[in-house]
Amino acid sequence: MWRTIGQKSTVERLSKSVADSNTHHSYLFLGEPHTGKQTLAIELACALNCENIEEMPCRSCRSCTRILDGKHADLHRITLDESGVPEDVEVGEEVRRQRTRILTEQIEDLQRASMLPPYEGRFKVMLIENADRMTDAAANRILKVLEEPPPQVVWMLLAENEERLLQTVVSRCQRIDVHPMPPAQLERHLVDVCGAAPEQARLLSRISRGRVGWALQALEDESIIEQRISRVEGAIQLLSMTYAARFDFSREIDALYRRDRAAATDTLDQWTIWWRDLMLVKTGCAESVVNIDYVNDITEQAQRLSLEQIRDYIGKLSEARRDLDINVIPRLVFDSLVYTMPRITRPLASGIGLPVVPRNKGET
Amino acid sequence: MRVSCLQENLSRGLGAVGRSVAVRSTLPVAQNILIVAEESRLKLVATNLEMATTCWVGAKVEEEGSITVPARLVTEFVNSLPNELVNIEMPAGGRTVQFTCGRFQARMNGIDADDFPPVPEIADGIGAEVEADGLREAISRVTMAAATDESRPVLTGINVEFEGERLTLAAADGFRLAVYKMPLAKAIEGKTTVIVPARTLNEVHRLLGEQEEPVYITVNEQRSQALFRLSNAEIVTQLVQGTFPNYSQVIPKSYDTRAVADVSEFTRVARMGSVFARDASNIVRLLVTPGGEMKPGKITVTAQAEEIGDNTGDLDALVDGKEAKIAFNVKYLLDVLGVVKQSQVALEVTTPSSPGVIRPIGTDNYVHVIMPMFVQW
Ligand SMILES: [Zn+2]
Secondary structure: OOOOOOOHHHHHHHHHHHHOOOOOOEEEEEOOOOOOHHHHHHHHHHHHHOOOOOOOOOOOOHHHHHHHOOOOOOEEEEOOOOOOOOOOOOOOHHHHHHHHOEOHHHHHHHHHHHOOOOOOOOOEEEEEOOHHHEOHHHHHHHHHHHHOOOOOEEEEEEEOOHHHOOHHHHHHOEEEEOOOOOHHHHHHHHHHOOOOOHHHHHHHHHHOOOOHHHHHHHHHOHHHHHHHHHHHHHHHHHOOOOHHHHHHHHHHHHHHHHHOHHHHHHHHHHHHHHHHHHHHHHOOOHHHOOOHHHHHHHHHHHHHOOHHHHHHHHHHHHHHHHHHHOOOOHHHHHHHHHHHOOOOOOOOOOOOOOOOOOOOOOOO | OEEEEEHHHHHHHHHHHHOOOOOOOOOHHHHEEEEEEEOOEEEEEEEOOOEEEEEEEEOEEEEOEEEEEEHHHHHHHHHOOOOOEEEEEOOOOOOEEEEEEOOEEEEEEOEOHHHOOOOOOOOOOEEEEEOHHHHHHHHHHHHHHOOOOOOOHHHHEEEEEEEOOEEEEEEEOOOEEEEEEEEOOOOOOOEEEEEEEHHHHHHHHHHHOOOOOOEEEEEOOOOOEEEEEOOOEEEEEEOEOOOOOOOHHHOOOOOOEEEEEEHHHHHHHHHHHHHHHOOOOOEEEEEEEOOOOOOOEEEEEEEEEOOOEEEEEEEEEEEEEOOEEEEEEHHHHHHHHHHOOOOEEEEEEOOOOOOEEEEEOOOOOEEEEEOOOOOOO
16 A cells, blocks of 8 residues: 555656556656655555555555565665764865765666666665765766666655756756645645644645655654744844854754754744744735744834845755755855844743644644 | 584684675675574674675584674784684574674674675575685686676676586676686586676685685576585575676687787786886787798797887797787786686787787687777887
8 A cells, every 4th residue: 555645646657657557667756755655655655566556556565564574685775874973083085075966876786786686576666865966976877877777676766855956867867856845735645544633734734835855754752843832933033143153053064064964054934944843924925924823023024124035034044955956165154144134122922922832742 | 592612613704704794884784794603503694785605613502592783893813812712692582693702802893684784695696616626726727807897797607507417607898808718517508697796706706716626606596596515514695786798709719810829928928018018008019930941940029118228039839820910918818827727828919909828738618808008119
């Protein structure tokens, strides 16, 4: 049974192609982080190798369980190495490059493996996460592989940003768009299937922006919500901080970036969402804000900023993301971000809107 | 699991499977060796998902069981032990294995045997039997010509063709081609062609050691996997998928000049040239001169290095045909001279721009083609 939710027509299409033995040799799963690209890809890998013809993927046969447990010899998976480097270690340019790009050597390992037939299953699955982070050389290498696909090998590329991929790579793949779920649908799913409390479901569906993976993780793991709160509050407070305090903040986030890249970029994402919320309120679309538990703060800040200021700063944030991608020195990026952020001098009224709904799983 | 065996035997077993352990793998368990205590022996298995090697060690099994342990750790530990009885113990359902030998003791944390990638079973398909001696020679003469660059994966393998009573191994990397033919112990029906990774055949060669018993080779129906059964180990290999280039057209059908020379002399002169050619893209020029009434023919080997000067060496040869010139990468020349067992070889040349051929004298089972280098003469 497919567990992927919210992608009904895609699942139907994939399921039929597996049943008809009519699968493509390469797939591109495109979508925002935590929308379920990986879950869908892994399920397709299960279906391709499932031993239970009645229901592929059955998720319970030997092959399915080995794939789901990450033990199957025919699931080859590469991703960015984002594991931490201790804070006090000077990271060289080479290491920094490795951590932001999929390298040719990684693709070569897969290419080598792809020339040999499956070891224990029916299909070898080559899963490339962050495929939009390939170096040009790596992208050209994968293109060569996709031009002459070996039999019994299925390539699955996972990517967030189509523009960062070679068009020729995109055109060789069966494209699967993985969309965020409409918040209302996700909210229902969280209540009906996952047993979340209604308020919790409403909050999660909104702050997850329809990204199923994120919402489910947050439901399981309270620390995710706590982290989000601390990141959002950071964004709130920065606006009224002195420049000295802002540069301290920049130093902290730079250290975080070196230790845990994903956490630092998530912080930037939280800022972006915050500023988008400011814009929504400013333009009279308050009902669409993401941070529904902070509506009061958003409203108050929006009153004190001009639309132009808000718009400019959103531009700065997206520039910053691009700069980090091309390996501009992170500290410079963060310094510039905290420096150019508009400043609200009068202290804000305290209090943070709606209380955060506690975890309430399984009580329904 | 409770089992004991001699350190020497265990060490040999671990050494046999050791090169099949995955060096880097997305599957951590592939960096472990599977240890299975069964009946009256210990089974050791390693796989890098390209080849899986299984080896058996005589042992006294008191309680059956299985576990995987980190390959490097267990190998280094066992190799450091005195040649005495090694006791291996693990409580049922446990994951920590205890090794005891004399006053040495070690505990290792393993990973469940169930997590270990299963060794593919190869039951049906074509089966062939070959003499160990012949296979050793065949492998040593062709694998050096396989490509090490991964950009054309089929060329990193050895093309292995079973047909009737004959087994043919061929390797080519675009610069040279080596083809070796040998008899099968029993004729098989029809023709089967597969591409075996060069690494696997090198490992078969290593494990053959001094073995005298024949080797059994089985290729599965789908032509995706093959089994090499040796007297002390089994290697299952994945087969490279794809089509090997048709190499027969690369072997020149005729020659204008043929020089028969002594292998050791040829090697000596070529090696001297290689010292000078090191700074000149490894190029050596070969000039073949026919003999006259009273003087023998010869092969002159010249290397030119800008910095350190030239070197010329020559050797006597029995030359048939006119004078000829050809330039080679000296490394390729030395590679082939290094594996020929016969005392003499023939060098066959047509023009400076067509491939040169080297064949041992006294047998027609081996052909080695080297592409020429283009140089100013
Ligand atoms: Zn299944």
